[in-house]
Amino acid sequence: DTAVSQTPKYLVTQMGNDKSIKCEQNLGHDTMYWYKQDSKKFLKIMFSYNNKELIINETVPNRFSPKSPDKAHLNLHINSLELGDSAVYFCASSQGRGNYGYTFGSGTRLTVV
Amino acid sequence: GENVEQHPSTLSVQEGDSAVIKCTYSDSASNYFPWYKQELGKRPQLIIDIRSNVGEKKDQRIAVTLNKTAKHFSLHITETQPEDSAVYFCAAIPGAGSYQLTFGKGTKLSVIP
Numbered sequence: 450d451t452a453v454s455q456t457p458k459y460l461v462t463q464m465g466n467d468k469s470i471k472c473e474q475n476l477g478h479d480t481m482y483w484y485k486q487d488s489k490k491f492l493k494i495m496f497s498y499n500n501k502e503l504i505i506n507e508t509v510p511n512r513f514s515p516k517s518p519d520k521a522h523l524n525l526h527i528n529s530l531e532l533g534d535s536a537v538y539f540c541a542s543s544q545g546r547g548n549y550g551y552t553f554g555s556g557t558r559l560t561v562v
Numbered sequence: 563g564e565n566v567e568q569h570p571s572t573l574s575v576q577e578g579d580s581a582v583i584k585c586t587y588s589d590s591a592s593n594y595f596p597w598y599k600q601e602l603g604k605r606p607q608l609i610i611d612i613r614s615n616v617g618e619k620k621d622q623r624i625a626v627t628l629n630k631t632a633k634h635f636s637l638h639i640t641e642t643q644p645e646d647s648a649v650y651f652c653a654a655i656p657g658a659g660s661y662q663l664t665f666g667k668g669t670k671l672s673v674i675p
Binding site for chain 2: 482497
């Protein structure tokens, strides 16, 4: 019973395409996040939603648009994909501010060719 | 915002030796400091955390220490084993009201059998 599940696990697509990544958590957490991990392994916050409300929106190109239909789901849509978007995208969830830890999904490896 | 510095970026130790990873943070109001372990191709997983009202915490072979005055915290792994080889991330949550967990840049630990 996976706590935070992401789909797809791998995504290979051409430049200019539009793609979505889905995330679902069954932990009953009220806060969800998208992190980007680049080739140097740095984990950088992109977005965060608390009870479906956007609370963190870092400096990310507006080609990236998150959507939270309910507090158990957080999706990420990316328009006009670029080579530099290639990375591993992790979804995570926490209860409240996360000071009891985050639980990460297994990641989506996005490769733009 | 919070800034977390982590050293060293790579660390090689002989099996059985100890490993120490150090982090500093900038926001004196930060009150929660987790450590994550990420094995190759896997998700980051919480291994230990410490709150600002505690100076040290142990869990079997791993321990974390916190010096609030100096604004630094460290991860100590004793009797290292090959399965400890991974990338370790320190992180901090800034002061009241913040939802953003800021990560250090990671330390790649290699345990040589």
